Amino acid sequence: MKVLVIGSGGREHAIIDKLSESSLVDKIYAAPGNDGMAKQAELVAISDTDVEALVKFALEKNIDLTVVGPEVSLAAGVVDAFKAKGLKIFGPDKKAARIESSKEYAKELMKKYHIPTADFQSFSSYEEAWNYVQEKGAPIVIKYDGLAAGKGVVVAMSLKEAQKALKDMLVDDKYGKDKVVIEEYLEGPEFSFLCFVDGKNVYPLELSQDHKRAFDDDEGPNTGGMGAYSPLPFITKEDREEALEKIMKPTAAALVDDDSSFTGVLYGGLMKTKDGIKVIEFNCRFGDPETEVVLPRLESDLFVAFNKVIDHEDPELVWDNQVYLGVVLASEGYPGSYEKMHAINGLEKVTGKVYAMGVKIVDGQTYNNGGRVLIIVEKADTVAKAREKALDDIKKIESDNLFYRSDIGHWAL
Numbered sequence: 001m002k003v004l005v006i007g008s009g010g011r012e013h014a015i016i017d018k019l020s021e022s023s024l025v026d027k028i029y030a031a032p033g034n035d036g037m038a039k040q041a042e043l044v045a046i047s048d049t050d051v052e053a054l055v056k057f058a059l060e061k062n063i064d065l066t067v068v069g070p071e072v073s074l075a076a077g078v079v080d081a082f083k084a085k086g087l088k089i090f091g092p093d094k095k096a097a098r099i100e101s102s103k104e105y106a107k108e109l110m111k112k113y114h115i116p117t118a119d120f121q122s123f124s125s126y127e128e129a130w131n132y133v134q135e136k137g138a139p140i141v142i143k144y145d146g147l148a149a150g151k152g153v154v155v156a157m158s159l160k161e162a163q164k165a166l167k168d169m170l171v172d173d174k175y176g177k178d179k180v181v182i183e184e185y186l187e188g189p190e191f192s193f194l195c196f197v198d199g200k201n202v203y204p205l206e207l208s209q210d211h212k213r214a215f216d217d218d219e220g221p222n223t224g225g226m227g228a229y230s231p232l233p234f235i236t237k238e239d240r241e242e243a244l245e246k247i248m249k250p251t252a253a254a255l256v257d258d259d260s261s262f263t264g265v266l267y268g269g270l271m272k273t274k275d276g277i278k279v280i281e282f283n284c285r286f287g288d289p290e291t292e293v294v295l296p297r298l299e300s301d302l303f304v305a306f307n308k309v310i311d312h313e314d315p316e317l318v319w320d321n322q323v324y325l326g327v328v329l330a331s332e333g334y335p336g337s338y339e340k341m342h343a344i345n346g347l348e349k350v351t352g353k354v355y356a357m358g359v360k361i362v363d364g365q366t367y368n369n370g371g372r373v374l375i376i377v378e379k380a381d382t383v384a385k386a387r388e389k390a391l392d393d394i395k396k397i398e399s400d401n402l403f404y405r406s407d408i409g410h411w412a413l
């Protein structure tokens with residue numbers, strides 16, 4: 001079987017790594033991929049939003065299954081275009097992908113179907129938004145309505161911060177011309193619940209937790225994610241059951257009822273608050289870096305599972321119970337501007353898994369080529385041991401331009 005994976009980051013590398021373990025898979029292509037995954041997949045120079053070129057490639061190569069990583073490809077309608085040509089693809093169509101691409105749509109859906117989430121209101125006028133914020137007071141959360149690469153959310157601890165965010169989003173159009181959603185501030189540990197979904201059927205993957213802030217102790221700016229681990233000792237069986245029965249299953253059913261039936265990975269970004277589990281956000285795809293710690297735990301065949309979900313059959317999902325923990329190496333300056341093409345050495349000494357998030361290899365030499373560069377994933381019996389192993393691995397890696405968090409997993413310790 002021939003598989004095409006769309007995307008270029010660590011998430012896609014982890015998907016490729018797991019697919020390459022399947023005895024049914026002969027050949028994997030990555031479009032566009034990155035040099036660090038070239039041992040397992042042939043890189044194809046097509047952008048992840050060039051829908052027409054992706055369809056053409058899949059037809060030419062007789063691709064048996066395509067798996068979509070990034071939300072931008074889904075929002076660009078890649079699934080709709082593949083299905084129109086009779087090509088098998090794992091991911092939601094453009095309409096169902098609105099659960100991530102429009103925060104307002106997601107919030108309205110949750111309200112209509114009584115799915116627990118923070119109270120909210122949306123605005124396109126700066127004056128009205130600012131009046132509402134002053135009435136509600138701080139802390140308060142301001143979210144840009146469209147896609148903003150995880151950067152369009154401001155948790156404002158003061159009215160001044162809230163005002164600046166509103167000005168950025170509604171007056172200066174920093175991310176574009178969409179509305180803002182203003183939300184009640186919630187508190188508690190966050191976790192990621194990724195589920196395979198086919199219409200009303202929900203097949204949960206194992207729980208994981210991301211670390212969004214750039215620096216230790218959850219300080220610094222929000223990033224795409226600086227590390228993750230799975231499983232989560234602070235989420236009980238009952239919590240997980242509540243999240244599945246009151247959030248993930250009702251949301252899948254709500255999407256069907258709303259004529260936006262979802263196939264693919266529905267990602268619940270959830271918070272355990274004092275009033276129960278609530279939704280912070282939904283994504284319509286695998287998380288990054290959550291995928292890099294969840295998929296290595298999968299002992300059953302991922303290629304078979306993808307096909308089963310698409311064919312409306314129950315997938316078999318068998319998990320390793322050890323703790324998998326990943327630490328991201330990012331370029332100095334990320335999530336702001338950063339330099340590329342600094343040499344990275346010593347990767348061959350690492351004992352854990354190395355997933356390439358943004359690397360370039362020239363004449364056998366590895367360089368950084370993105371904000372997030374590599375993720376090192378180790379496994380052990382406990383979170384503490386897995387973290388220690390990952391940090392030991394990182395000490396073997398030489399580069400003058402990378403930073404990482406040394407406290408991944410702190411919620412569990």
Ligand code: AMP
Binds near residue numbers: 150153183184190280
């Ligand atoms: P999002 O992109 O919606 O996941 O938001 C990014 C981060 O902002 C989340 O991971 C939370 O840490 C924080 N956040 C978002 N919404 C809220 C909220 N209503 N209350 C508290 N924190 C929030």
Ligand code: GLY
Binds near residue numbers: 150210225283287290
């Ligand atoms: N790790 C956060 C995300 O994938 O959106």
